[in-house]
Amino acid sequence: MTGTTGSVAAARAPRTRRVESANELIPLPTPLPPEENATERTRLLAELHARIRACERCVAAGYLARNTSIAGYRGHIGNRFLLVGQAPGRLSVERGEPFAGPGGHVLEAWLTRAGFPPGALRSEVYLSALTKCDPGKNPRGTGDRKPTPAELALCRPFLLAELELVRPQAVLLVGGMAIEAFLGPARLHEVIGRSFTRNGVHLLPLPHPSGVSRWLNAPAHQALLGDALALLNEWRRVWVSE
Numbered sequence: 655m656t657g658t659t660g661s662v663a664a665a666r667a668p669r670t671r672r673v674e675s676a677n678e679l680i681p682l683p684t685p686l687p688p689e690e691n692a693t694e695r696t697r698l699l700a701e702l703h704a705r706i707r708a709c710e711r712c713v714a715a716g717y718l719a720r721n722t723s724i725a726g727y728r729g730h731i732g733n734r735f736l737l738v739g740q741a742p743g744r745l746s747v748e749r750g751e752p753f754a755g756p757g758g759h760v761l762e763a764w765l766t767r768a769g770f771p772p773g774a775l776r777s778e779v780y781l782s783a784l785t786k787c788d789p790g791k792n793p794r795g796t797g798d799r800k801p802t803p804a805e806l807a808l809c810r811p812f813l814l815a816e817l818e819l820v821r822p823q824a825v826l827l828v829g830g831m832a833i834e835a836f837l838g839p840a841r842l843h844e845v846i847g848r849s850f851t852r853n854g855v856h857l858l859p860l861p862h863p864s865g866v867s868r869w870l871n872a873p874a875h876q877a878l879l880g881d882a883l884a885l886l887n888e889w890r891r892v893w894v895s896e
């Protein structure tokens with residue numbers, strides 16, 4: 655990561671820090687206005703969701719017993735914000751919507767703190783993840799299993815395709831794995847509370863909202879989260895009212 659200040663436009667300039675592109679990082683296409691080719695992009699997004707539902711790559715490779723990707727709503731063309739989590743959990747799969755569990759309530763509360771209206775998680779934000787199927791519990795039974803590098807690689811084309819179609823103005827990186835995929839290895843306290851830009855797209859690292867994470871127990875880390883939500887509030891005021 656390097657540090658020249660970046661902006662979408664000077665007049666709209668949230669506080670940002672530019673990140674150099676690197677091959678291993680998830681590439682980011684430049685943002686598109688919501689109305690540009692919206693009908694065609696919407697059609698292609700529906701096709702993409704159908705391909706995700708039919709995907710058996712991890713099953714064929716022996717990583718998963720079955721495809722458990724989310725059947726329901728993920729977001730739509732026109733969302734200025736795209737959120738990337740780790741992978742759906744069991745509750746999300748059962749209920750057919752991303753972030754259906756307690757983590758979703760926490761994210762909704764964070765959006766409220768950033769000035770969004772009630773329900774914004776499912777109206778203003780396209781909800782994505784590094785992998786689209788539930789990896790199951792970790793062997794210790796203390797939380798969700800992290801997808802392996804092989805699973806991340808198998809599912810990565812779907813995330814790239816979502817980014818290519820939604821063309822968000824900002825990507826919210828939820829948790830250490832999503833942060834590393836877009837920014838490279840970093841400790842949470844080094845990046846949360848700051849924003850980054852690459853190819854005109856703003857990146858906002860956030861902690862994982864799961865109750866399993868203890869990172870937010872420290873008051874200093876709560877303060878960093880507050881800084882991050884203040885940045886998000888700046889972006890909302892510019893983009894959501896446009």
Ligand code: SF4
Pocket residue numbers: 706709710711712713718721722723785786787805808809812
């Ligand atoms: S996690 Fe992704 S690549 Fe693996 S089976 Fe599910 S949709 Fe396919």
